[in-house]
Amino acid sequence: MTVFYWAMLILIGMVVADFFVPMLPSATLVTAAAGLVFGNPLLIGVLLVGAAVASWLGEFLGYRLFRSLRAGLARRSPRVVRGLVTGTVAKLEALLQRTISDHPYRTTMVARFLPAGRTALAWAAAGTARPPYARMAALGGVLWAAYSVGLGLVIAWIAGPGLQSLVGSVVTVAAVGLFLGWLARRWQRTHPDSVVNTATAAVVLAAQPAPDAALPAPADEPDGAGGSAARAA
Template identity: 40%
Template sequence: MSEALALFASSWFFVAALLAVLSDAFLPLVPSGTLVIAATLHLSDTHTSPFLLGIGVALASFSGDLLLLKFARRGAAWAQRRLERKPGAASAAAHLLAALETKRARTIVVARFVPGGRTVLDLAVGTTDRPPRRFLRWSAVSSAVWATYIVGLGFLNEHTFDTTWLSFAVSCLAATAISAVIARVVQRQRRLARETEAVEPVTVS
């Protein structure tokens, strides 16, 4: 009986993690990465393959992008207002759209690892008239990359440490640190880009 209850609870935990991954496209504050890590640490209880969990996470992540992009395209004015409501979101969106012109793959993949980056990028693309096919193609790739990373992080630490709570703590700290480093690099690149644009070219007569 206790094993059946544990299996039921773990199954609902997996569902909650997948729903969080899907919904954090709309609500970036949802701790989807934390829930996925916790779900990964419960894999042994349900004899579930990490590969299957990774596929589920990737599909949920891509579905969130697809839904938000469709909402943004149908209500471009709403999407624009949402971007303008948050300080820095509009400038971040402009920077991402410019980066998509020359570094589409890297921009879409990196945005997945920056807190809120996925949401801003989806909304920004939704407010333009660009064909979404190429964006969605790389969105699928970035979803697979992030799913492999977050599930792999939890799986690796589960087999490194003896206790579940320590595996969970180390995995969450590592994920937070990696996201912070990537966000810092992105902010630095944005600052350098603004400084470059602010410098007026010197004309030699």
């Protein structure tokens, strides 16, 4: 039992850190842990609550950090902020912020299950006026914990607890992630006007760095012949 609680502390730390380092396999760890405690309702409950609380804590801490960072940058160097969020990036951020303002909980439900979605969501929400982010993070944490623990229990029920369940968890989480990505892209093609599609596209693209070619030169620093003409005028 003592080993389990120490393992829970490590797992909680991993789930919190996963917000800042999205490549950490927090979902795989929670799913595998669910298989290892299969058949023990008390430990399953502790795992479920711990995963949900850790997810909420990571997202809320990240949100507060992003809010302070954005406020500090805007106060000290507005030009730096405009340089960071310009062109394609600015459009994506504005799109995501609009979906957060209009449909915060739907957007959360989409973002929480996409790669780096929780980080992109928190960054955009930090630039939105008073979003209900504590409740958004709580909803995302509960849904994600229920999904991860439930998936681990199903795998353990099919394959049996132990090493088989552990291997099955790793393979299944990877497969489900690929499937969700494919499903999101398919939904985007077949429902072009959907709110969920808009949130999905915004989160997916906002989580990825835009190519330099897609970023136009700032309006106050024209380039080329047009810039020369402007300076001459």
